[in-house]
Amino acid sequence: MVNMLTSLAHRVLTSAEVVAVTPIGGSAREVTLTAPEFGAWRCTAGQSVRLSVGNGLSLRTYSIWTHSGATLVLRGFSHADGPGSRWMAAAEPGVRVALTSPRGVFGLDPAAPWHLFIGDQTGAVPLLAMRAALPGSARVHGALVAADRIPPLGADLPWCLDGRLLDAVRSLDLPDEPGAAYVAGEQKACLAVRQYLRDERGWPRRSVRVSAHWTPGKRGME
Ligand SMILES: Cc1cc2nc3c(=O)[nH]c(=O)nc-3n(C[C@H](O)[C@H](O)[C@H](O)COP(=O)(O)OP(=O)(O)OC[C@H]3O[C@@H](n4cnc5c(N)ncnc54)[C@H](O)[C@@H]3O)c2cc1C
Structure with missing residues (x-):
């Protein structure tokens, strides 16, 4: 069952490669991913993607820091001892990861007075x-x-x-x-x-x- 679900999930995920990892203070790391499919994505500030981590058995959500063409940048912390934190701490150039397209309704209200x-x-x-x-x-x-x-x-x-x-x-x-x-x-x-x-x-x-x-x-x- 787990294998079936995992293979189903992977059919709707995009495969990307880590091309850079930069420490940005504390446990925080900036992780740059690339995939040709990102070029067709439309993101709004505040949206996130879900990464398949922990040998593909878990999904963890990360907010999009920047998106431009085939490049997507995330900022991850290792606050917890779960598969997401472990993936963020171990990410290095050359590692591949599967992820969802941008999602979420969290975002700006452009009509707000402040x-x-x-x-x-x-x-x-x-x-x-x-x-x-x-x-x-x-x-x-x-x-x-x-x-x-x-x-x-x-x-x-x-x-x-x-x-x-x-x-x-x-x-x-x-x-x-x-x-x-x-x-x-x-x-x-x-x-x-x-x-x-x-x-x-x-x-x-x-x-x-x-x-x-x-x-x-x-x-x-x-
Ligand atoms: C919409 C959304 C956007 C997110 N954006 C980001 C992002 O941009 N960057 C990022 O690093 N994370 C982000 N997260 C959190 C991220 O999805 C993971 O939850 C986080 O990385 C921990 O995953 P984990 O697998 O290590 O721990 P989990 O297995 O998810 O959690 C294990 C336990 O660790 C503890 N824990 C989890 N997170 C924290 C924390 N932040 N501080 C202290 N204790 C914690 C809790 O007790 C939790 O029960 C976002 C989550 C959501 C829902």
Whole structure:
């Protein structure tokens, strides 16, 4: 059964090759993949791909850092002791990996009057990619909470090197009217930020977009 499912999954996956791996601080590594099929992909900032890891038996999700032609760049951490972290720690040029095409509805609201970015270290990957996709004139607030900062893609966001997402958002001096909030990282911390924005600041539900990346004890979140 496992073999059947694995072979089915591989029929809809793209095979890519790792062409570069660059350490970017802490356990973070930037992994550059190439495949001719990437040239036909259309991605929006905030989307992700799923990598087939752990001898092809597990899928783990990674936000797209950049995509251009046949090249796709991801940023992976080795925070956990699972197949995704092990793959990220061991990736080197020449390694092949199968992956899904870009997916996910997490992304910018271009009509928002202003934008709020809140996330932890894994959340920083899609949030900084989304931040970079905004025009220079956009009104932006935010905070990234992580033990180590990772280099941005153009414009950065303020980093707090410890604390909780909820404390970080509470400490911000935000405009009175709601904007669009993008919250990414550990599931419960993200939901606490959404609840704060809705209950204490009166934001409409649709104005807060959440991407849960991980939570203690749960393996391979989608
Ligand atoms: C939409 C989405 C986008 C994502 N984007 C990225 C990305 O760009 N870069 C990236 O590195 N990861 C990203 N992730 C997380 C990634 O998919 C994996 O969950 C992560 O790499 C851990 O995988 P694993 O197989 O090592 O551990 P798993 O088997 O998935 O988890 C094992 C346990 O490790 C712990 N754990 C998992 N993640 C963390 C963490 N971050 N910090 C502390 N403990 C943890 C939990 O207790 C979990 O139960 C994303 C996840 C989602 C859903």
